Amino acid sequence: MSTARSAAILLAKELRSEFRTRELLSATIVFALVIVVLFSFAFDPTAAESRRYGPGLLWISFLFAGSLMLNPSFARERLNDTMDALRMAPISPFAILSAKMLANFIFMSLVEVVLVPVFSVLYNVSLSGVMVPLILVLVLGTIGLTVTGTVFSAISSHARLREVLLPLLLLPILTPLLIAAVEATASLLVEQPALDRTWVALLAGFDIVFLTASWLLCDYLIEE
């Protein structure tokens, strides 16, 4: 079976097991909302300050929510030893990893679809007219977050204290992604929005570097 086909089957399995309960998705959305609300108590921003700090707040809440959401991605395969079954199947390890990456990408995008409009309303930031470039930035940022996050979820699933460990591993690695995503988003929220190409290029570079690295190293992540 080709890698693409087995990845598609595994992706369907990931989505089915999540949408059966929607536990993870709803918990993550609520967590991200809590961060957005707490921010307004902590900083009490005016309309101008919202535009200034909004992109940072948005991405910080995505990164924190992501670092929590990605935890069960591999950890829940250990519960019924289903990871062993996947390993024994005649499919490439990259199919297993990429199915999980795609599933996490879809979950994270759903969180963003809920959170971005709420953010726009609560902080009075108008997003009309910049939707297309904003979606481009969100997609590139989310790819980087879910690619590195899924790999590190595979690493931390073998460790003790894995819930604490994953953010520790993930958040420092994501520094370049955070800076680039925040700056690119900020360039869309000013008076005369114009997408900053440099930051989009850096985001794309981050995605390419880590996607290639995970493709090269996936055998070591999946093996017993």
Added chain:
Amino acid sequence: MKVRYAATILVAGLIFFAGYAALFMAPDERTMHLIQRIFYFHVPSWMAMFTALSLAFIANIAYLATRKSKWDSWGVSAVELGVVCCTIGLATGPLWAKPVWGIWWTWDARLTTTFILWLLYIAYLLLRGLLDDPEKKATLSAVFGIFAFLDAPLVYVSNRLWRTQHPQPVILGASGSGLDPVIGKVLLLCVLAVMGVMLLVLIDRYRLEQLRQEFEELRMEYETLNLEPSSIAKERP
């Protein structure tokens, strides 16, 4: 063993001489005066850090390619040493920055990059501590080490585009930069001395790691023989 003693004595002599040269032989800097002399240990510690972390990266790849435990030992030894050098650099930097810049810290490209590197490699050491199975520990930490090393240039570029305040490189820097010849010689001496110390520590740390692994293997053999380590300890008088 004789080679080792000779090397230790040589490096000890070198570091004492380097300290003397940095404090008394190097000329006074025009604007920064005495505080500038921290440069003779600040710069070599960064060079030692980059050397150690590059060695760790090579060792991580070599481990994944060969699965020989010696590469895992080199990897963890080099990372530990890199973290120590990074801590020295992060401690000596603010000591210089406070009188010269007027602030302890700034979110400049080089400072931020090294700070993030420090966090990443501390996470590497934490990860090793939290993985119990020796083979998983070696494999997964090698994968993480490779990811961390790949991240360094991205962190640097992103911060460089963001903002920068650190003094520009004076060695191999832009035109108009350059060092006074005496300063250059003293710096070279300090680099050699610090690198020498780090190399000796690295070799010792590697031996310690090998011994630890040997001890772990022996302990596991005992356990498979159904001899509890605690009961062995009790038998001793």
